[in-house]
Amino acid sequence: MLWRNKLVDTQVFEKETGWQFKPEGACKGEVCIPLSNPPGDQVDVVKIAGQLGLPVVSDETHSLIAVGPEAIGARALTTAAAPHLQLPDLSGAPFDLASLRGNKVVVYAWAPY
Amino acid sequence: MGLDTLGAEGCRPYIEAAQPEHPALLDQHHVLAEKFGVINIPSAIWIDEQGMIVRPAEAAPAPLVTTDVHTDTQAPEPAAEPPPVMPERFMQMMGEAAKIQSDPENYHAALRDWVQHGAASRYALSPEQVITRSRPRDADKSLGHAHFELASALELAGAHERAVEHFKQAHALVPESWTFRRQAWSLEDSGIEGPLARFWQGPRDDDPEAWPYAGDWLSDVQAEGAENYSEPWQP
Numbered sequence: 001m002l003w004r005n006k007l008v009d010t011q012v013f014e015k016e017t018g019w020q021f022k023p024e025g026a027c028k029g030e031v032c033i034p035l036s037n038p039p040g041d042q043v044d045v046v047k048i049a050g051q052l053g054l055p056v057v058s059d060e061t062h063s064l065i066a067v068g069p070e071a072i073g074a075r076a077l078t079t080a081a082a083p084h085l086q087l088p089d090l091s092g093a094p095f096d097l098a099s100l101r102g103n104k105v106v107v108y109a110w111a112p113y
Numbered sequence: 114m115g116l117d118t119l120g121a122e123g124c125r126p127y128i129e130a131a132q133p134e135h136p137a138l139l140d141q142h143h144v145l146a147e148k149f150g151v152i153n154i155p156s157a158i159w160i161d162e163q164g165m166i167v168r169p170a171e172a173a174p175a176p177l178v179t180t181d182v183h184t185d186t187q188a189p190e191p192a193a194e195p196p197p198v199m200p201e202r203f204m205q206m207m208g209e210a211a212k213i214q215s216d217p218e219n220y221h222a223a224l225r226d227w228v229q230h231g232a233a234s235r236y237a238l239s240p241e242q243v244i245t246r247s248r249p250r251d252a253d254k255s256l257g258h259a260h261f262e263l264a265s266a267l268e269l270a271g272a273h274e275r276a277v278e279h280f281k282q283a284h285a286l287v288p289e290s291w292t293f294r295r296q297a298w299s300l301e302d303s304g305i306e307g308p309l310a311r312f313w314q315g316p317r318d319d320d321p322e323a324w325p326y327a328g329d330w331l332s333d334v335q336a337e338g339a340e341n342y343s344e345p346w347q348p
Contacts (some may be wrong), residue, residue, distance in 0.1 A: 002142055002262050007152035055256040057263045057279065062270045068259035069147045069250070076150025077247035080166045083148045087114060087138040090121050090128055095136050098164065104228060105160040108173060109140075109151045111116045111292065112123045113299030113311040 003065040006046050013043045017067075018083050019052065026052055029079035031072050114140045116154060116292055118265040118300065123311075143292060145170070147258045150248030153343065154290040159227060161236075167227070167237040169247040172343045174215035200305070202315060203327045206331050212339035216346050223348065236348060246347075248289075257286025261293050268300055276300075277325050284326070291342070298329060 001016060010021065024102050025034040026048070033052055045067055049056045055068040072078055085097040097105070115124035115307030120141045128137045143342060145151040149158050149170045160166050227234040248254075264279035280297035287293055301324070302315030314345065315329030316322075334342060 001144075001147065002266050007145070014242055047197060053252075055252065055259045057259040057282075059263060059267060059272075059275065062272060064266050064270070066259040066263035066266070069149060070253035071250045071252050071255045073244065074249060074251060075244050075247045076148075076165065076250050077169055077244045080159045080165045080243040082166050085144065085148060087140055087144070089136060089138055090125055092121075095138055097160075100136075100160075101164050102162050104130075104231070106173075106224070107114060107149070107158040108144070109114055109116055109145050109154050109156045109158075109170070109292075110127075111295065112127050112344065113117065113152045113295055113314070 001067045001069075003045050003067065004063055006044055006065055007042050008045050010039050010041055010043045013039075013045065013048070015084050028070065028072070029081075031078065114138045114145060116140045116143050116151070116296070118142070118143060118268050118296060126308075141269070142262045143296070146261070146292060147292065150250070151291055151292065152248060152287075154295075159224075161231065161237070165240065166243050167232075169243050171236075171246075172215065172346060174217040174220055174343075176221045177217050200318070202313065202318070202331060203309065206334075209331065209334045209339045213342045214345070215343055216338055219348070220346050227307070253286045257283045257290075257293075260286065264297070273300070281326065284328075294326075294328065294333065295330065298326065301325070 011027055014020055019028050019036075021027075021038055022032065023036075025032045027033075035051060039048065045065060046056055046058075049067045050108065056065060057068075058065045069076075071077065082097065086094050088094055097107070115128070115137070117123035117139070118141055119140045124137075124139055131137075143151070151170045153172060155175060156172050158166060158169075158170050158172045159168040223234075223236040226238050231237065260279045263278045263284035264283060267273075267276035267279060277297070280293070283290075283293045284297070298314035299311040301314075302317070303310045304317035304319055305313055315331055316324035328336075
């Protein structure tokens with residue numbers, strides 16, 4: 001996941017990554033990782049990535065911070081619940097996959113190369 | 114969802130030619146790889162009415178087309194003037210591509226079965242099966258995804274050489290991902306013009322030493338075996 005700034009609104013971080021901050025710690029699926037210092041309104045993505053064991057690769061020149069996905073469970077999916085996914089269409093308008101709830105959905109990945 | 118660092122620039126001609134009635138989205142930094150474990154295209158994920166994944170990312174061959182679709186639609190960039198002689202590399206690539214195995218009949222029969230029968234379909238997997246069948250992921254692969262996303266963003270920022278370095282890291286850490294490789298290769302100047310330019314994905318004929326990657330499409334497919342390019346579909 002890409003971030004332009006290491007300080008991120010906590011709710012945005014939760015929505016984008018699927019990690020939820022609860023009294024028992026940061027949780028995803030069945031897994032909860034206790035945090036000694038739970039985040040407030042903002043979360044430092046580099047710091048929290050370290051606490052959650054997520055890899056960080058950054059480029060300071062371009063203000064880019066890439067945080068890798070978790071490897072807990074040793075699988076790409078830690079739960080069968082579809083993750084939050086919002087992507088733009090050709091016009092740039094964001095489309096939220098969750099807006100299709102109530103329908104069967106086939107997410108089809110293709111590429112022009 | 115079109116997986117392409119170049120976003121609309123890369124995907125627009127194809128989406129406009131297809132005139133889809135479904136949402137057609139742009140996935141510039143391959144979040145489908147990170148979030149769903151997509152490693153090749155075409156792949157698909159099935160999600161039920163409650164938002165539960167019932168089949169994780171898997172090879173999803175295009176259906177066999179027996180009738181003309183959108184015959185009224187001109188391709189936006191038709192190869193109006195094909196080169197008089199197909200370059201040898203493309204001839205070899207087409208020969209390898211012809212060996213790639215897929216099973217569109219059974220895949221699409223399964224898809225129709227799920228559409229009709231929902232959770233009762235034998236092709237709808239349990240949550241445990243969905244997780245177990247999703248791609249393996251360890252700390253190295255997780256790091257590889259971070260390198261890939263950074264590379265893609267650097268490419269867009271105009272920092273091509275830095276992007277290449279991170280693409281290389283991603284390739285080494287997630288060697289099973291064809292999309293990570295093909296994406297990076299397709300961003301190199303192939304030295305040819307037209308809609309096939311991004312499919313060259315290898316050293317230029319006139320300057321092979323300039324190719325920055327260890328592999329390329331033709332060499333890698335030949336080394337790994339075209340018959341292994343796409344994992345066999347499992348009911």
